[in-house]
Amino acid sequence: MKELILISIGIGIKSLIFIIGMFLLAAYLTLIERKFAGHVQQRPGPLHVGFHGLLQPIADALKVLTKEDIVPNFVDKYLFYLASLMAFVPAIMILAVIPFGEPINIFGYEIKPYISDVNVGLILALAFGSISIYGVIFAGWASNSKYPMIGGLRKAAVLIGYEVALGFALVGPIMLAGTFSLREIVEAQQGFFGAFIWYQPLAFIVFLFSILAETGRTPFDVQEAEAELVAGYNTEYSGMKFGLFPLAEWYIATFVLSAIAVILFFGGWNGPHIFGPISPYIWFLAKLFLVFMFLLWVHWTLPRYRVDQITEIAWKVMLPLTFINIFITAIIVIIKG
Amino acid sequence: MPWIKREKAEKIKEWFPSIKITQYKDNIFLEIEKKEVKNLLKFLKESPDYSFKMFIDFTCVDYPLHNPRFQGVYILYSPEFKERIGVKTWATDDSLPTITDLWKGAKWAEREAYDMFGIKFEGHENLVRMFMWETYPYFPLRKDFPKEGIKDTYLPSLNEPEGSYPSHDYDPYHTAIPTLEDLEITQKARMPEKKAQIVLNWGPLHPGTHGTIWFIFDLEGETVKNCEIILGQLHRGIEKLSEDITYTQVIPYTDRMDYISAICSNVAYVNAVEKLLDIEVPEKAKWIRTMLCELQRINSHLLWLGTFALDLGALTIFLYTFREREKIMDIIEGIAGIRLNSTYMRIGGVRMDLPEGALDVINHFIKDFPSKIKEYEDILTKNRIWLKRNIGLGIIKEEDVYDYGITGVVARGSGVPYDIRMLDPTDAYDKVDFEIPLGTVGDCYDRYLVRMEEMRQSLEIIKQCVKKLQELKDDKYLATDNPYVLPTLEETFNSIEAMVKDFNLRIYGEQAPEGEIYSSGENPRGELGFYIVSKGEGKPYRLRIRSGAFYNLQIFPELIKGRTVADAVVLLGSLDPVVGETDR
Numbered sequence: 001m002k003e004l005i006l007i008s009i010g011i012g013i014k015s016l017i018f019i020i021g022m023f024l025l026a027a028y029l030t031l032i033e034r035k036f037a038g039h040v041q042q043r044p045g046p047l048h049v050g051f052h053g054l055l056q057p058i059a060d061a062l063k064v065l066t067k068e069d070i071v072p073n074f075v076d077k078y079l080f081y082l083a084s085l086m087a088f089v090p091a092i093m094i095l096a097v098i099p100f101g102e103p104i105n106i107f108g109y110e111i112k113p114y115i116s117d118v119n120v121g122l123i124l125a126l127a128f129g130s131i132s133i134y135g136v137i138f139a140g141w142a143s144n145s146k147y148p149m150i151g152g153l154r155k156a157a158v159l160i161g162y163e164v165a166l167g168f169a170l171v172g173p174i175m176l177a178g179t180f181s182l183r184e185i186v187e188a189q190q191g192f193f194g195a196f197i198w199y200q201p202l203a204f205i206v207f208l209f210s211i212l213a214e215t216g217r218t219p220f221d222v223q224e225a226e227a228e229l230v231a232g233y234n235t236e237y238s239g240m241k242f243g244l245f246p247l248a249e250w251y252i253a254t255f256v257l258s259a260i261a262v263i264l265f266f267g268g269w270n271g272p273h274i275f276g277p278i279s280p281y282i283w284f285l286a287k288l289f290l291v292f293m294f295l296l297w298v299h300w301t302l303p304r305y306r307v308d309q310i311t312e313i314a315w316k317v318m319l320p321l322t323f324i325n326i327f328i329t330a331i332i333v334i335i336k337g
Numbered sequence: 338m339p340w341i342k343r344e345k346a347e348k349i350k351e352w353f354p355s356i357k358i359t360q361y362k363d364n365i366f367l368e369i370e371k372k373e374v375k376n377l378l379k380f381l382k383e384s385p386d387y388s389f390k391m392f393i394d395f396t397c398v399d400y401p402l403h404n405p406r407f408q409g410v411y412i413l414y415s416p417e418f419k420e421r422i423g424v425k426t427w428a429t430d431d432s433l434p435t436i437t438d439l440w441k442g443a444k445w446a447e448r449e450a451y452d453m454f455g456i457k458f459e460g461h462e463n464l465v466r467m468f469m470w471e472t473y474p475y476f477p478l479r480k481d482f483p484k485e486g487i488k489d490t491y492l493p494s495l496n497e498p499e500g501s502y503p504s505h506d507y508d509p510y511h512t513a514i515p516t517l518e519d520l521e522i523t524q525k526a527r528m529p530e531k532k533a534q535i536v537l538n539w540g541p542l543h544p545g546t547h548g549t550i551w552f553i554f555d556l557e558g559e560t561v562k563n564c565e566i567i568l569g570q571l572h573r574g575i576e577k578l579s580e581d582i583t584y585t586q587v588i589p590y591t592d593r594m595d596y597i598s599a600i601c602s603n604v605a606y607v608n609a610v611e612k613l614l615d616i617e618v619p620e621k622a623k624w625i626r627t628m629l630c631e632l633q634r635i636n637s638h639l640l641w642l643g644t645f646a647l648d649l650g651a652l653t654i655f656l657y658t659f660r661e662r663e664k665i666m667d668i669i670e671g672i673a674g675i676r677l678n679s680t681y682m683r684i685g686g687v688r689m690d691l692p693e694g695a696l697d698v699i700n701h702f703i704k705d706f707p708s709k710i711k712e713y714e715d716i717l718t719k720n721r722i723w724l725k726r727n728i729g730l731g732i733i734k735e736e737d738v739y740d741y742g743i744t745g746v747v748a749r750g751s752g753v754p755y756d757i758r759m760l761d762p763t764d765a766y767d768k769v770d771f772e773i774p775l776g777t778v779g780d781c782y783d784r785y786l787v788r789m790e791e792m793r794q795s796l797e798i799i800k801q802c803v804k805k806l807q808e809l810k811d812d813k814y815l816a817t818d819n820p821y822v823l824p825t826l827e828e829t830f831n832s833i834e835a836m837v838k839d840f841n842l843r844i845y846g847e848q849a850p851e852g853e854i855y856s857s858g859e860n861p862r863g864e865l866g867f868y869i870v871s872k873g874e875g876k877p878y879r880l881r882i883r884s885g886a887f888y889n890l891q892i893f894p895e896l897i898k899g900r901t902v903a904d905a906v907v908l909l910g911s912l913d914p915v916v917g918e919t920d921r
Contacts, residue, residue: 041656146537150559150902218650219722225650226544228906303722304650306903307559 014115018095026251027057033250033296040300069239072143079142084241087135088248090128094256097121099183101269101280113281114183121182122174125260126167129214132248133159136223136233139245143236151232154307155223158213161314166210168322172196172203172329173264182260186268195267199332202325204265206318211257213310216249217299222307258291259284266291339761340365341387341415341422349387353377359425361852362612366410366423374409374426375434381413381422382439389413389422391755392440392742394855396881397428397450398870401480405429407456410868411436412855412883416739416753419760423855432457442741445891453478453576463529468569468920470515471523477577484581486512524553528565533557537902541570545648545906548916550890552905559901564894568887571920579880583846584610585684585823587880592678594882595918598637598861600629600669602918603682605858608763609867610684613854614821614847618764621812622686627765628699628802629672629681630858631795635706636665637861638788638795642713645785645910649726654716661709668698684847685822686815696803703800710792718789727782731896731908734779742888745863747912750787751779757859769801781911821847846875855883862886862915882921886914 031046031053038045046053071080098121099114118124133156140152173196174180177188189195197204213220224232234245262268262284271283305313340363349367350356356377357368369377381389391414398408407428414421426433435458436443447458448467455476458464465471475482488510497507515523528536532555539545539552546552549570555563575594579587591606592599604626611618618626639658646654666676672695673679673688681688717723733743733751748755756773758766774790776783817824817835823842824835849871857866863885870879889912897905 037652041653042660043656146535150537154559218652221650222903225903225906228545228648228902230544300653301716302651303646303717303720303726305722306726306901308901309725 011115015096018115019092022092022095022252022255025255026247027061029251029255029292030060030247031057036293036296037300040297064243065240067239069241072145072236074144075236076142076144079138080236081241083135083138083142084237084244085135086138087132088244088252090131090135091248091252091256094125094128094260097124097182098256098259098263099186099268100259100284104277117181117183120180122170122180122185122260125182125256126163126170129166129253129257130163132253133163135245135248139237140233143233145236147229147231148233148235151223151229151235154229155216155233157307158220158222158310158314161311162210162213162318165206165314165318165322166214168319168326169203169206169210170264171322172200172325175326175329175333176200182263182268186263186270189267189270191270194270195265197265200265200325200329202321202328204261206322206325207261207264209313209318211254211261211295212298213314214257215254215295217254217295219298219302219304220310221299221304222310225304254292254295255288258288258295261291262287339363339420341418341420345387346422349377349380352380361854364423364854366425366853368425371426371429371433374424375436375439377424378411378413378436378439381424387415387422388417389415391416391739392442393421393864394742394866394868394881394883395436395443395446395450396868396883397454397456397478398879398881399454399478399480403427405431407431407454409433409450409456410881412866412868416755421855428456431455432459434459435461437461440740440742442743442888442891445887452476455479463527465526466523466569468572470519470569471526472519473513473515475513477574482577484577488512490514523567527567528553528555528563531555533562539902539905541567546909547644547914550914550916550919554897554902554905556902559903561897561900561902561905564897564905566890566894568890568916568920571916573921575921576880576882579877581876583843583875584614584849584877585842585847587877588682588684589678589680592680593917594884594921595860595862595865595886595915596677597640597915598633599678600633600673600681601637601858601860602865603680604630604764605856605860605865606867607682607684608858609854609856609869610847610849612856613849613852613869613871614684616685616816616819616821618686619813619816621806621809622814622816623764624802624805624809625687625691625814626682627769628799628806629669630764631798631802632665632668632699634795634861635792635799636662636669638792639665641788641861641910641913645907645913646717648906648910649723651717651723654713657709657713661706664702664705668695668702671695671698683815683823685817685819686813688815690814691806696806699799699803703796703803706796707793710789714789718786724782726907727785727911728780729778730781730900730904731911732778732780733892733896737892737895741892743863743892744885745860745889746784746787746791747863747889749773750776750784752776755864757857757864761857763856763858765802765805768805769798771795771798781907784911821849848875849873849877857883860885860918862913862918863889865918884918884921886912887919890914890919 035045046056049055049059096115097118101113103112136155137152140148176196176199177185179185216223234242266287269280269284273279275282346358346365353373359366359368381387393412393414395411400406405427409426409428411424433456435447445467447461450456451464452466452469453476490511490513491509492511493509494507535556537554537556539554541549541551551567553565554561575590579590588603591602595602639662643655643658669679670676671692673681735751735753738748738751738753744755752775754773754775759773771794774787776787815825816822824839828835829839851871851873853870855866855868857864865885866883868881869877872878893912896908
């Protein structure tokens with residue numbers, strides 16, 4: 001009994017740290033994105049609040065929190081409130097299963113840098129990711145307005161296609177590792193050439209496309225194509241209710257999915273121990289940021305697809321690719337035993 | 338543009354003995370009574386000897402003392418013989434036969450005539466107003482309608498108590514403004530029946546519409562089943578206003594039509610007036626005009642490229658193009674003093690001489706710019722997403738170009754070599770060497786390629802202009818010897834004759850001879866034509882502005898049917914209308 005209470009307290013504290021950390025990180029990811037976009041576009045980005053705009057995220061957060069929260073009369077109030085939470089909470093819940101490193105010993109206590117290591121971690125992450133679709137669809141429906149409705153429907157169409165492709169893309173690494181636990185998948189990739197990216201390039205490409213589609217980044221940002229739909233499904237939102245959508249979608253989801261990409265394909269925290277005891281964390285974060293920056297790079301360079309073209313790619317290109325990948329992987333696994 | 342030869346026009350009398358031929362300079366207009374006009378137009382369109390296949394413009398002129406009161410003016414173009422002709426007819430009983438069955442492009446022009454003059458068109462499929470709302474009771478371009486409008490709407494001030502002396506020049510009566518009910522009635526009139534699932538109001542204020550165009554989409558899912566366009570949110574009545582001011586005073590209004598290519602509009606207008614007044618422009622002014630026009634064309638195409646890419650989601654191109662656009666803006670500001678609406682042109686030349694060093698800056702720009710175009714093309718031209726979004730969308734066939742009176746890049750994208758710079762070279766265009774890029778298919782991608790190539794050609798022209806201008810360093814830039822041309826500021830202050838001339842011209846205006854003229858220039862959006870009717874006064878009796886964007890936009894509802902909203906953005910971007918010009 002005492003054991004259980006201690007564990008719950010430990011997990012509680014850990015969750016709190018993770019959530020607060022994620023909030024701060026997401027806030028500063030906005031700054032990274034804005035700086036990056038700025039330099040891509042030959043402008044300096046945020047510059048005036050703090051040293052090179054370092055306090056800008058805090059100013060933005062204060063602004064968005066103190067803004068008047070307008071709820072239009074014609075909306076379905078219950079769903080309208082629920083939608084922004086539905087978009088945000090599942091995205092942050094994926095964090096529960098993501099390991100950031102090996103367990104370490106400090107003062108005799110074993111500290112695990114993850115909240116839980118369930119043996120179906122990957123499936124849980126996928127499930128949480130799927131729930132966040134409801135946020136978008138609810139937002140589009142509850143707004144009771146034409147543009148959000150079209151935006152929500154577009155996003156639903158895109159997500160259905162890419163959820164399927166994403167799920168099948170993950171089968172390859174899982175077959176190689178023989179487990180659903182994210183920690184064990186990392187342990188299966190030892191050494192530079194042990195990373196699954198060398199054995200699963202097709203799965204990685206599909207996974208990358210799926211991240212772009214799931215997080216609504218260009219070239220797949222049809223749900224909020226501002227030239228067509230003003231702001232897409234969150235047109236009627238304001239204040240922090242609005243702020244949660246981009247925060248969840250563009251930052252937390254992108255971050256978390258990048259983390260999963262690193263775990264599945266780049267060997268997680270594996271890397272030479274050149275930074276002493278903290279080197280696993282440094283490797284993990286470095287890899288994560290490389291993936292994240294790659295996504296930003298794509299976002300700020302390419303034009304966007306039309307929605308029917310996106311679903312076409314999902315069903316006609318991505319899904320067959322994953323099947324081919326599973327087939328090849330299965331043969332290799334059988335031959336190698 | 339070479340007009341039809343007099344002898345050739347006389348020959349039409351064999352078929353239509355009742356026509357009268359009027360000529361002013363080279364402009365030839367046939368006058369015919371109402372019942373014959375349609376036959377004549379049909380003959381001109383279909384006869385192989387004339388084949389005036391392309392519809393350029395239709396407008397009306399109001400003569401209150403004449404009976405019948407209104408005169409309709411058609412302007413046609415023959416792509417085969419490269420010549421123009423005008424046809425005039427009196428609107429007996431305030432009505433004219435519709436010619437929408439001959440040229441579909443006449444649809445909006447006739448609606449505009451109905452809106453502004455109240456002329457009925459027999460057989461028009463949906464004769465509703467063009468710019469004003471449906472319940473608007475007046476016809477503004479009639480001569481008996483006052484310029485300042487009729488103040489009939491009671492609009493009390495919110496902070497001035499009634500009965501007290503107003504604290505400022507304030508009148509509780511205002512000219513008519515549309516209420517929400519009026520707008521609803523207007524919307525119903527424009528699209529009488531809803532055929533599909535939802536009616537989406539795309540605009541008037543929407544990031545995708547590049548201004549204040551109000552689109553109504555009848556959507557089945559995301560597929561557009563029916564589309565209508567409501568214009569007029571930016572209608573300022575420039576044609577009406579210019580009937581009351583001197584020819585020089587109209588120049589700033591032309592700036593504010595197509596504000597993205599203000600100098601091109603300036604040049605098109607002053608060329609028309611100079612043709613009317615018979616003014617010979619100094620050599621140097623011609624070269625400066627050509628150079629600035631081409632700079633402005635690059636400027637306009639850059640803005641188009643940026644916003645077009647922005648519409649397609651490529652945010653970064655937008656800032657890249659604005660980087661270069663800013664340099665051109667600086668050049669224009671250095672020469673004209675103002676960045677956007679420069680009013681740099683004057684009747685008889687340009688306002689100021691080129692400042693010292695201007696040519697060096699332009700030279701630097703010429704050296705720098707080709708690598709930037711390459712940068713844009715590297716990102717976009719072979720980009721698969723770009724190709725997927727653009728190819729096969731909005732195909733405009735050659736017949737459509739003639740039918741709808743489509744001009745400019747949109748016409749050239751469809752392979753029609755219609756470029757006023759080549760057909761009717763004004764300024765120094767006959768002395769410079771350049772090519773006209775042509776498309777083959779006529780889809781959005783072709784229009785994109787044509788615009789990109791046009792920027793390169795413009796750069797070539799600028800190069801030649803700079804070379805020539807370096808030789809013409811100390812020439813005159815304003816033909817001040819001409820009695821119609823305003824003297825420069827320096828002359829006005831230093832000589833009494835110039836002072837008197839300046840006073841006379843500013844107060845009484847350029848006393849133009851009686852006549853009428855249609856002259857046009859190649860604007861980045863298409864042919865910008867000015868039809869000026871002069872009654873021998875210091876101000877135009879009627880100034881009709883033929884806007885390229887207005888006619889180009891007209892084909893939009895046809896092209897978008899069966900496509901999606903996402904395509905609408907691309908299509909609209911590639912047609913590139915500027916609302917300041919469509920609405921005037």
